[in-house]
Amino acid sequence: MEPTALKENFKAYQKKMRAYNHAMGVLQYDFETVMPKGGAEGMGETLGILSEESYKLSVSDELRAMIAELLAQKDALDFQTRREAEELLEDIEKIEKIPMEEYVAFEKLTNKASFVWHSAKPDNDYKSFEPFLAEIIEYQKRFAKYIKPELPAYDALLDGFERGMTQAMLDPYFKNVRESLVPLIHEIGRAKQPDMSFLERPYALNKQRAFSDYLMEVMCIDRSHCSIGEVEHPFTTEFNKHDVRITTHYHEDMMHDSMYSVIHEGGHALYELHTGDDLIGSVLAGGASMGIHESQSRFYENIIGRSEPFIEYIFPKMREIFPSELTAVTPHEFFLAVNKCTPSLIRTQADELTYSLHIMVRYELEKRLIGGSLSTKDLPEAWNAMYKEYLGITVPSDREGVLQDSHWSGGMFGYFPSYSVGSAYAAQMLSSMQKELDVWNLVSTGELAPIIAWLTERIYKHGMLLKPNELVQNACGAPFDPKYYTDYLTKKFRAIYSI
Template identity: 45%
Template sequence: MKDAISALRVLEHQNYAYRYAQSVINFDGETVAPADSADGRAEAIEVLSRAQFELLTAPSVDQLLDQADAAADAAPDGEQVHAEVRELRRTLSQIRPIPAEEYAAFERLTQEATAAWAKAKKASEFSVFAPYLEKLVAGRRRQAQQIAPDKDPYETLLDQYEKGLTIEKCDQFFATVRGAIVPLLEAIQTRGSAIRTDFLDQEWPVSGQRVLSQKVMELWGLDPQRCVLAESEHPFTDGFNTRDVRITTHYMPRDLLSNLYSVAHEGGHALYELHVDPKLDYTVLAGGASMSLHESQSRLFENMVGRSRGCIHLLWSAMQEQFGGQLAAVTEEELYRAANRAEPGLIRTEADELTYCLHIMVRYELEKALIHGELAVADLPAAWNAKYKEYLGLDVPDDAHGVLQDIHWAGGSFGYFPSYALGSAYAAQAMADLERSIDFDGMYASGDLAPLREALARRLWHYGNLKETSWLVESLCGGPFDPQYYVDYLTRKYTQLYNL
């Protein structure tokens, strides 16, 4: 029986090695690789993903999982072994129905598509990316049908990012949130107090922004020996293990807050990855348990911490040091209000908390229609522009500010976007519960976020993927998930901010 568990761990270490190699290739491609280097990455990814597929789908794996599961009850780490078996079986259920050649070819396609997306975005020309997106949509639809022939294909994809998530649950959640956002935004636009933002539109030297990025990482408590910051077209986080987490940002010379809150957001992801129990390293239980839980941490640190008065006070002196001349006529309170303003914009990653979910709803409805075959890729830009007009009242000037702004579809990530909105709601409920036991004013006054980090580590981070997602959601939130906490949070915050 011990041999079965040992063999299971050998399998997982081999699987980790393949994942690590692919992650390094992806990180390199997004950060420092030459623009025309995609073919080489695609070749390597295809070979590695095929080898990983064959490792996990070998006929002997089923017997190994049965033996390890049987041995778990007598093992000192039995709960962990049972969970490892559970997650490996879940992985097998999602990849085994797909032919090996098709699986590897799709992974290659994502490398080629990501490079095409970057070129298309730079040129603001959707037609450069469209042929790849057509293949990605068709491939994901086919894979979903192979995995669960009798299930809605988009629902199968949703489940890969958030276990048990359905279209019905998404529709209900978005209807609840939209019902609060739309009238609140209308009230702000018709009778809300003015918020000064004129000072934001000026040149902010990137050298100073880099210093501010490091200040945020220091304040978050990110160990520079285990977490590094790089630059990419689209900010992201990649957790290799609990001693190697990498985040990226994108500096915009005329937008100080874009980089600031990108680092705050990705730093939240990094904290989660860095605080998983190290004993789960190199197993399928390492890292976050679901994308909604992961996004709950990034959104919590980006918005509920990063945009708080207390946090802005802690960053104010660093901002003064780097941009004193530009902020000479600006007060700390004016910066706080500007950082929290509700103002419909074109770019999701720069959206305020109130309108953010509207950006997610656009993507949710469009990608669902793509997977269902109700929307052709060729018609996507026009459909995108129409949704932005309907939901945010905005005219989209070009593809770069519209349909090409996100990298997710280029990587084949259909069904991911709802995680951002659910994560925001989890974060609001978690904070409401944490405020009962944490003195946030005192925490900011001390300049040490340790009380919050320690509480989140106890509730969520430590477990990695050991527990079921539903258990972790309740642990984080302090009870069963209820989107009303999110609605109440947004209503309270923006009613006060705009003196409604």
Template identity: 40%
Template sequence: MSKTFEKLQPYLDKSMALQTARNLFEWDDQTTAPFEAAEYTAKVVGILSDEYMKSLVNEDVKKLLKKLQEEKEQQELTEKERAIIRELSKTYEELESIPPDEYREFNELASVSNRKWAKAKKDNSYEDFAPYLKKIIELKKKFACYRAKKGQLPYEVLLSDFDECFMIPELDQFFEKVKQEIIPLLKEVAKKADTIDKSYNYLHYDIQKQKEFCRFLSGYIGFDFNRGVIAESAHPFTLQLHNHDVRITDRYMEDNLESAMFSIIHESGHALYEMNIDDSITQTLVGGGASMGMHESQSRFYENIIARSQEFWEPIYNRLQSTYPENLCNITLKHFIKGINKAAPSLIRTEADELSYPIHIIIRYEIEKMIFQDEVSVEELPKVWNQKYQEYMGISPTTDSEGILQDTHWSWGEFGYFPSYAIGSAVASQLYACMKEKMPLTQYLKEGNLTPIREFLRDNIHKYGAIKNTKQLLKDVCGEDFNADYYVNYLKDKYRKLYDLSI
């Protein structure tokens, strides 16, 4: 460690501790805190956010950072330290551009806004949430304009917060390919939807038994309960304090067997990423995932490519049947696999099948672009949302709870996040193709041996944290750049076979 970096370390440590405290409040707020706590806790979150900003944006850090960016100093740094300085430079530039009072205001607002969203969703009352969303959008627009480089669109600033490798031109091209290739396939599949019966999925399933089986599933794919916990929330999520404290949540419905199972596998995929980040970089600025695109690739790899395969269920399906014998005793494994892969246009993103899922993301991406190009008002959003579902899916929400209010992301101001899900699905397909060439992946699944799969991802992706970005990791692991053809071909091959289609 260089002497200059050594001087910087206390500031990094303090900012990390303050960020950890903010994360703890977020976890508590979404899991166990009483509803009326939000507006009062928001003041605490605001103060912590203010202190977090001050811990990094000050003259001492500015001088040390400038010195550490010099070529001579860079030569004395390790790869990890250079990566930390790179991340600090981006963080410093972002925070310095935002007035401290507005930064604090936003963090207090987001804390309250999320609770208002949860209640509005429950009450099916968009008008109750709209004033908070309007203020969130106003502040995010201001922040994006503060941060934008010359010629950079505000929405691209927000996209870069989640994956720096995919801006509007790349996303437009990617989503256009998906629309051209997948929407026609989805329409053909919809014509044959009745050929797969999954009525068993909507029978009554005891919540306590669901919790127990979901805990088994999480552990089965590798979640370490000595370093992680599972709780409940209105919207499943993953939060890490460091690689020895990773927290996930799930949501359970009595009349939907799949929902909680695949949510817990999804969140466990996120958790494995965080748990497998190397000890040497945890609790640093590069101690999280490379990007949300890469993070979502891990969750969606486990949730869809692995857990919706027959090979995954062969060793454990009898356990699921014995958990719910009255509902599943006559449902064969073959029937179950068809059921969990059934595709059809749907309204709820988190319950969507693999084939229709990217269309949900395209709708959100297009609406976010409209928001940040001042093409739609907050009041018009439900109408625009419903129109796009009708245009792309041929269906339209009858309530705001199953439409504009279904996702938590905007209540936190996380505009630009949604494309990460589709990027993640595409990256997962590319990694899958690569991994099949390097290991007998399907045989491991049949044996119930997920260790080699988990170790491959740990050694090639997880341990690096944010030292490398999405495209660098893909290049290193697969030997090529991002290629959406893997995703399109994966979906077409899978669903043509499932529904015996010739298109």
């Protein structure tokens, strides 16, 4: 085919793929937010039909032929088209490497495992879940061999979630986390704790909604392209850069919970809203990886949102919205309260400082489970021992221990570390940003636009054109270095606790 026509066909084909994703995304969003319970069956059926069609599009002979023809003239291709072809080819190859019957059997297994996990957790019954977990791990080991036979099994799994992430990168990262943060957390445990009782006063939900609107305004989020919904477990979804949806959950007695969830999801939204225009309709639109996406949400949530300059800036407005609730509370007291560090059992409720230790425990255990040096039978014991050693807490039950997350029941091994490296990428980006911008001065005057512009240039606009390690290099002028993260946390928390 003539090169221009081929390229046009290829673009049109991607648009069609995106259209299916758009339709499924809207339905998923509807399912999570406003669908009446009784609609679940019909919705499931429609989603099933659409996802089958979408799957067919992603592995069709037509697409393969186009990719082959494009890559045959690779050197003459523009960068974007080449990356699109490579990305789609990689997806096809990944699907093809796993024998169909094994893939289907695995899907069935994880459906069953998820179902069992849903009752094992409240019943505190690890025994009923353990055989499923053991089988899932065997599948994961086999799949890793099929997909990347040249890599150690756990590296192949990590790469599936964060391209290029390996144990060689994560071992020194978590070693650094362990050696710098564990003693610090123990020291904080002996220090005087800030008062956070005023956060538990009742904050009317309609006032909290008005506060969310204000936070989105401060973050320069264009509301004509980003809405906010209410759900049980907050998330962000995007259909294209002109239609992004964030969500939150309001609790009367935990105002800060929704506040930081809006800032976190707002960080995800900014990334999507500022993807380059050239990527509209391309398979490369949207965030580069889970780790890079989390770097953006956590940059706003923790680095900016939990900083004293930010709290000082928004406090007058907070007092206006919550006059009685914040009576006799100073911005400094609020800042201390939202940075309180308490080692806890549950990952999703962890504070900024202890969060990565929760991930470290999961990383070490996954490595041993996949590597074969730990059996699923001994897993709870190993889990509890690590929580004792690193977080200094006793796990009272598997419900609050090894059964707390859904990830393993869904077969997602290698996913957890991307949560933590996101925070580490963010700290390194801050350091690099500070060489060019007076970050804290901008934050203290509520001028986030230059910060957003800096991130747009180096991260947002590239979508998936660049891979995670290339984006870090692009933003920081150097490869990933875990030191920035632990230095940032140490400095911040030593100051907060005056130790």
